[in-house]
Amino acid sequence: MKTVTIVAGVLLVFVFVWERVDVVRLGYQIERLKTQKILLERERDQLQVKFSALTAPARIAKVATEKLGLVPPQQGQVLMVHLPGEAPSLSLPPVEQVRVAKDESIGRERE
Amino acid sequence: MIAGPSRGRRYVMLFLLLCGFSIILFRLVTLQVLQAAELTAKADRQHQKTVSFEGARGMVSDRHGKVLAMNVEVPSVFGVPTSLESPSTVARHLSPVLQIRRDELEKKLRQDKSFVWLARKVEPEQGRRLEQLSLDGIGVVMEGRRFYPKGPLLAHVLGFSGMDGQGLEGLERRYDSHLHGEKRVTVLQRDALGRTVFPKGLAEQAPTPGHALTLTVDEVIQYIAEKELEEAVTHTHAKSGTIIVMDPQSGALLAMAVSPRFDPNVVAALTPDRWRNRALTDTYEPGSTMKAMVAAAALEEKVMTPDSMVFGENGQMVIASTTIHDHDKLGWMTFSEAIQKSSNIVAAKTGMALGEQRLYRYLQAFGFGQRTEIDLPGEVNGLLKAPKDWGRRSAASISMGQEIGVTPLQMVSAVATLANGGVMMKPYVVSEVRDQKGRVLKEVRPQVKRRVVSPDTARTITTMLEGVVTNGTGTKAAIPGFRVAGKTGTAQKIDSRTGMYSSTQFVGSFVGYVPAESPRLAMIVVLDEPQGEAWGGAVAAPVFRRVGGQALNYLGVSREDTVKIALAMKDY
Numbered sequence: 028m029k030t031v032t033i034v035a036g037v038l039l040v041f042v043f044v045w046e047r048v049d050v051v052r053l054g055y056q057i058e059r060l061k062t063q064k065i066l067l068e069r070e071r072d073q074l075q076v077k078f079s080a081l082t083a084p085a086r087i088a089k090v091a092t093e094k095l096g097l098v099p100p101q102q103g104q105v106l107m108v109h110l111p112g113e114a115p116s117l118s119l120p121p122v123e124q125v126r127v128a129k130d131e132s133i134g135r136e137r138e
Numbered sequence: 139m140i141a142g143p144s145r146g147r148r149y150v151m152l153f154l155l156l157c158g159f160s161i162i163l164f165r166l167v168t169l170q171v172l173q174a175a176e177l178t179a180k181a182d183r184q185h186q187k188t189v190s191f192e193g194a195r196g197m198v199s200d201r202h203g204k205v206l207a208m209n210v211e212v213p214s215v216f217g218v219p220t221s222l223e224s225p226s227t228v229a230r231h232l233s234p235v236l237q238i239r240r241d242e243l244e245k246k247l248r249q250d251k252s253f254v255w256l257a258r259k260v261e262p263e264q265g266r267r268l269e270q271l272s273l274d275g276i277g278v279v280m281e282g283r284r285f286y287p288k289g290p291l292l293a294h295v296l297g298f299s300g301m302d303g304q305g306l307e308g309l310e311r312r313y314d315s316h317l318h319g320e321k322r323v324t325v326l327q328r329d330a331l332g333r334t335v336f337p338k339g340l341a342e343q344a345p346t347p348g349h350a351l352t353l354t355v356d357e358v359i360q361y362i363a364e365k366e367l368e369e370a371v372t373h374t375h376a377k378s379g380t381i382i383v384m385d386p387q388s389g390a391l392l393a394m395a396v397s398p399r400f401d402p403n404v405v406a407a408l409t410p411d412r413w414r415n416r417a418l419t420d421t422y423e424p425g426s427t428m429k430a431m432v433a434a435a436a437l438e439e440k441v442m443t444p445d446s447m448v449f450g451e452n453g454q455m456v457i458a459s460t461t462i463h464d465h466d467k468l469g470w471m472t473f474s475e476a477i478q479k480s481s482n483i484v485a486a487k488t489g490m491a492l493g494e495q496r497l498y499r500y501l502q503a504f505g506f507g508q509r510t511e512i513d514l515p516g517e518v519n520g521l522l523k524a525p526k527d528w529g530r531r532s533a534a535s536i537s538m539g540q541e542i543g544v545t546p547l548q549m550v551s552a553v554a555t556l557a558n559g560g561v562m563m564k565p566y567v568v569s570e571v572r573d574q575k576g577r578v579l580k581e582v583r584p585q586v587k588r589r590v591v592s593p594d595t596a597r598t599i600t601t602m603l604e605g606v607v608t609n610g611t612g613t614k615a616a617i618p619g620f621r622v623a624g625k626t627g628t629a630q631k632i633d634s635r636t637g638m639y640s641s642t643q644f645v646g647s648f649v650g651y652v653p654a655e656s657p658r659l660a661m662i663v664v665l666d667e668p669q670g671e672a673w674g675g676a677v678a679a680p681v682f683r684r685v686g687g688q689a690l691n692y693l694g695v696s697r698e699d700t701v702k703i704a705l706a707m708k709d710y
Contacts, residue, residue, distance in 0.1 A: 069210070069211045069280075072209070072210045072211065073210050075208065076205075076208060076210055076285045076287050077287075079204070079205040079206075079208075079287035079288065080287040080288070080289075082204070083288045083289065083291065083361075084288075084291070084357060084358055084361035085288070085289070085291065085361060085365075088361075099688070100691065103618065103619070107694050107695065107696045
């Protein structure tokens with residue numbers, strides 16, 4: 028019984044120490060990953076700037092015309108095909124029915 | 139029992155000890171209590187240095203999320219001169235990395251300061267090399283550097299920000315409170331030998347960035363507008379030019395091009411004249427484009443109908459001792475024909491028939507003489523005098539687009555009102571503000587300002603303005619396959635030397651909307667002092683056609699003939 032108690036005590040101490048060491052180790056790992064995240068975000072931003080510059084309409088037009096020999100479509104060369112129910116929606120915002128100009132004072136209803 | 143003398147000595151000793159302790163106590167109270175605040179501050183000054191850093195400015199993107207302005211974290215290099223042993227050695231090491239002259243660096247490092255910037259917002263590679271050098275008293279911190287990846291595209295709207303991340307012009311200035319990042323203060327410690335102890339990970343830490351803006355602008359339409367404007371300005375040798383494209387149903391700005399252009403990445407060498415957004419800061423006498431609004435007012439008030447017969451006075455008429463001329467010797471014609479031919483005399487008669495008060499009310503209702511309240515800085519009111527300040531011929535002059543100063547934005551906003559069935563929308567350029575986590579903080583919805591004319595009047599004036607493009611002065615604005623409504627304008631500029639109207643300096647413009655039956659685009663083209671033929675119908679109308687045609691193609695708006703083909707196929 029005594030031996031079991033001692034072994035259990037030693038094991039508990041080991042578990043305690045291991046847990047503390049692991050907490051410290053994970054702390055370092057989190058710090059390292061945080062730094063890595065920031066560096067990756069920075070790299071992403073740099074790539075984003077590069078991507079935006081490369082996809083600028085002026086650059087695409089230049090490459091299309093000068094490198095690929097493309098020309099803008101002429102009048103009548105583009106025909107839009109809208110599938111049923113795909114007509115561009117023209118949603119009008121709510122309109123205040125106020126005839127300002129016809130009134131003596133702006134902003135008052137005439138009727 | 140202690141003898142007398144030794145007792146005396148003891149008292150002396152006791153007295154001396156008390157005196158000593160009293161002095162120490164007095165000094166202690168002086169240092170720790172009376173001078174505590176002052177000395178603590180002094181110690182802090184010796185041991186600490188507070189430096190503040192701004193978080194990255196928020197991103198700006200177009201209506202489809204295409205990036206127009208963003209920050210990238212780049213290194214900034216600073217020095218702590220008071221902790222340097224040999225400024226000249228440090229300067230020798232730094233010079234090749236920073237590409238700054240050695241003597242210039244040494245001068246900075248010899249200053250009696252505890253913090254100096256050596257080079258701000260340098261290339262990442264330079265920062266890495268400096269960290270490898272690991273020089274005492276030299277530190278690297280990350281700061282946001284503003285990039286405008288599309289160069290001059292939309293520059294007059296975007297504006298630019300300063301070295302310290304503050305918005306200086308355009309949207310950068312108007313939305314600075316949203317765009318600027320969190321300000322963070324970092325305390326740098328110094329050890330007993332005066333060496334700076336940099337906090338761990340200083341280079342990696344960055345304060346919270348600012349909010350992101352989404353614009354109503356479409357970068358492709360913006361590109362089309364800028365490209366065509368540049369070509370027109372070059373071709374006509376105009377001093378400057380402006381194109382504004384607006385969605386008439388919402389007031390959302392789709393493009394705002396100003397020439398000459400500038401690159402917001404490189405503004406140091408430019409003057410304010412170059413980056414001024416002329417679309418809303420410069421006024422001009424609009425000339426005949428004003429007739430569209432005067433005609434709409436006359437129709438609304440039933441002063442005229444499209445078929446009213448009007449007399450053109452054979453090309454000249456005297457009003458208040460001044461002779462007004464028309465380009466052609468026009469006789470009797472319908473009101474519609476008078477608008478098509480842009481008759482000054484009929485416009486003057488219409489304005490006088492409306493009367494000063496009614497004319498003024500409509501001009502105000504169309505937004506002249508007041509800011510449109512667009513969310514951009516620098517907008518001016520324009521010039522619209524109150525009727526009490528008008529002369530005897532003012533009603534006639536204003537109806538022809540003289541004696542009134544408007545901005546291109548006011549004019550396109552007024553014509554967009556006609557395109558939108560008589561309802562004026564508030565123009566806007568920012569549709570959404572999001573925080574760094576992408577949560578929407580502010581969403582801008584289209585905002586109705588007022589109804590100016592009835593839908594019937596708007597329809598009638600649209601038909602009349604279509605006549606301008608099919609049979610009148612604006613035929614060069616016609617876009618094949620689409621119905622275009624618009625009005626040309628050619629205004630003489632005031633000669634600053636004589637104070638009279640110049641016979642050589644003009645502003646040529648065209649303002650209109652397309653497709654006329656269901657407008658998707660309202661647009662104005664203004665060219666300032668085009669050389670040679672300066673008529674709005676000759677210089678500005680073709681630009682309207684080119685920009686409108688390409689933009690409608692891009693937006694996928696069906697041509698009239700496409701609909702006919704589709705109907706024919708259906709019948710077949």
